[in-house]
Amino acid sequence: xxxxxxLTLERIGKVYGTKVALHDVNFSIYxxxxxxxxxxxxxxxxxxxxxxxxxxxPTSGNLSYADPDMTxxxxxxxxxxxxWMTNVQNLSFHxxxxxxxxxxxxxxxxxxxxxxxxxxxxxxxxxxKQRLALGRALMADPxxxxxxxxxxxxxxxxxRKMQDSIAxxxxxxxxxxxxxxxxxxxxxxxxxxVIVVKDGTNVYEADCAKGQDAAxxxxxSEQVLDVILTPTTTTTVHS
Amino acid sequence: MDNATDLTQKAHRSHTYNFYxxxxxxxxxxxxxxxxxxxxxxxxxxxxxxxxxxxxQDGVSLWQSGELPKNLGISLYRALMGFALGGSVGFFxxxxxxxxxxxxxxxxxxxxxxxxxxxxxxxxxxxILFGIGEAAKISLVTVGVMFPIYINTFHGITSVDxxxxxxxxxYGLSKREMLTKIVFPGALPTILVGIRxxxxxxxxxxxxxxxxxxNSGIGYMATNAQEFMDMKTVLLCIVIYALLGKASDxxxxxxxEICLDWQTERSHA
Numbered sequence: 483x484x485x486x487x488x489l490t491l492e493r494i495g496k497v498y499g500t501k502v503a504l505h506d507v508n509f510s511i512y513x514x515x516x517x518x519x520x521x522x523x524x525x526x527x528x529x530x531x532x533x534x535x536x537x538x539x540p541t542s543g544n545l546s547y548a549d550p551d552m553t554x555x556x557x558x559x560x561x562x563x564x565x566w567m568t569n570v571q572n573l574s575f576h577x578x579x580x581x582x583x584x585x586x587x588x589x590x591x592x593x594x595x596x597x598x599x600x601x602x603x604x605x606x607x608x609x610x611k612q613r614l615a616l617g618r619a620l621m622a623d624p625x626x627x628x629x630x631x632x633x634x635x636x637x638x639x640x641x642r643k644m645q646d647s648i649a650x651x652x653x654x655x656x657x658x659x660x661x662x663x664x665x666x667x668x669x670x671x672x673x674x675x676v677i678v679v680k681d682g683t684n685v686y687e688a689d690c691a692k693g694q695d696a697a698x699x700x701x702x703s704e705q706v707l708d709v710i711l712t713p714t715t716t717t718t719v720h721s
Numbered sequence: 722m723d724n725a726t727d728l729t730q731k732a733h734r735s736h737t738y739n740f741y742x743x744x745x746x747x748x749x750x751x752x753x754x755x756x757x758x759x760x761x762x763x764x765x766x767x768x769x770x771x772x773x774x775x776x777x778q779d780g781v782s783l784w785q786s787g788e789l790p791k792n793l794g795i796s797l798y799r800a801l802m803g804f805a806l807g808g809s810v811g812f813f814x815x816x817x818x819x820x821x822x823x824x825x826x827x828x829x830x831x832x833x834x835x836x837x838x839x840x841x842x843x844x845x846x847x848x849i850l851f852g853i854g855e856a857a858k859i860s861l862v863t864v865g866v867m868f869p870i871y872i873n874t875f876h877g878i879t880s881v882d883x884x885x886x887x888x889x890x891x892y893g894l895s896k897r898e899m900l901t902k903i904v905f906p907g908a909l910p911t912i913l914v915g916i917r918x919x920x921x922x923x924x925x926x927x928x929x930x931x932x933x934x935x936n937s938g939i940g941y942m943a944t945n946a947q948e949f950m951d952m953k954t955v956l957l958c959i960v961i962y963a964l965l966g967k968a969s970d971x972x973x974x975x976x977x978e979i980c981l982d983w984q985t986e987r988s989h990a
Contacts, residue, residue, distance in 0.1 A: 535891050537890060556891045558884070562884050562885055575892075576898070
């Protein structure tokens with residue numbers, strides 16, 4: 483991890499009509515880092531992701547990218563696969579040249595779906611669809627991978643397997659990743675750094691990069707839950 | 722699983738498939754058979770209701786004389802020309818209004834107003850304007866097929882899943898790629914419903930147009946035969962319309978199967 487941030491959010495605010503969704507959001511994302519944003523529903527987590535993905539523009543503040551042409555890719559909560567394309571076509575749908583098609587075949591192997599190349603997404607299970615959506619996001623070699631509650635719709639067992647699978651792929655490929663989740667334990671298990679977003683701003687950070695053993699996960703989860711459930715404070719704790 | 726069991730299961734599947742292919746034809750065949758038997762046993766007045774066999778013989782003789790191919794050809798020409806013109810206009814405005822808010826504001830209200838005029842009520846106007854020539858029949862078919870294709874194209878485009886469009890934006894698709902990879906394929910099932918419906922409207926409109934104002938075509942053959950109390954030809958024309966309608970529907974279904982094979986897989990999943 484270098485000291486130059488890949489992305490910095492400074493005093494970011496976002497207002498929809500008269501509703502303030504975000505105010506004074508400040509944090510940086512460093513190359514190779516896996517960050518999780520946690521918080522209750524409606525707290526502003528997904529709005530932050532949408533601003534970073536440039537799907538919307540902030541109302542105030544500064545969002546600065548180290549590389550203005552930085553490639554970001556989003557994996558959404560629902561897979562958003564194109565039902566009229568085969569699984570392998572879904573992987574290379576945005577650049578269907580021969581090189582990408584060959585890469586798509588290799589990507590199917592990475593996400594464990596080699597046997598499903600020519601089928602359609604409708605025949606895949608929920609977990610398989612999300613693996614395919616992850617593969618699609620990885621196809622562009624993104625400098626920043628944005629995961630918007632990607633496991634929210636999965637059953638507990640599949641969810642746990644997918645957590646390990648995504649975390650492993652991200653670490654192996656040294657991907658800079660931002661995960662949005664309301665599951666505190668999932669955040670502590672997968673991320674290097676957990677940021678709590680509450681009432682439209684980031685109020686707490688927990689560093690768990692020293693190793694995600696069960697004790698660390700438990701400690702971080704409890705600290706984060708305490709912050710979410712108690713009145714807003716701004717603190718940084720390194721566990 | 723051993724080979725013998727595999728083969729037995731395949732044979733069973735094949736028999737089941739053949740049975741379900743035959744099933745839709747069972748009632749029409751039974752009705753024709755009953756009609757033939759009733760006519761042959763003189764239970765029906767065959768000068769008013771000729772038997773299927775007599776109708777078939779009439780069809781063969783009209784085909785050999787060249788009258789049937791000539792009238793069938795002209796009817797097909799009118800139907801296809803009207804469909805191509807009306808379909809193109811409907812598709813163009815459906816796409817345009819679906820994709821552009823400005824175009825929607827400008828055209829949609831007027832099109833919706835015109836859509837509510839029954840197109841067959843335009844027959845007197847069309848006869849006054851175009852006489853009983855080709856333009857009259859083709860323009861009526863054009864108006865008839867235009868609106869179902871417009872409505873379904875417009876609805877298909879505007880009801881594409883917005884989450885897929887947002888995904889396309891997040892993946893940096895250009896406007897052209899967005900149209901060809903997300904919007905058009907997403908709208909295609911609804912557009913094909915419009916095409917299927919429009920094919921039905923196409924034949925209905927043509928039948929009425931040819932019956933009222935024509936000197937050629939299947940509709941004209943039927944009206945002409947009615948004047949001579951030639952019931953065999955009248956029934957033959959009705960059977961031809963049924964067959965043309967069925968053929969159109971089969972073509973539409975085939976088009977759906979080719980373009981929407983991903984939906985077939987979903988129904989098997």
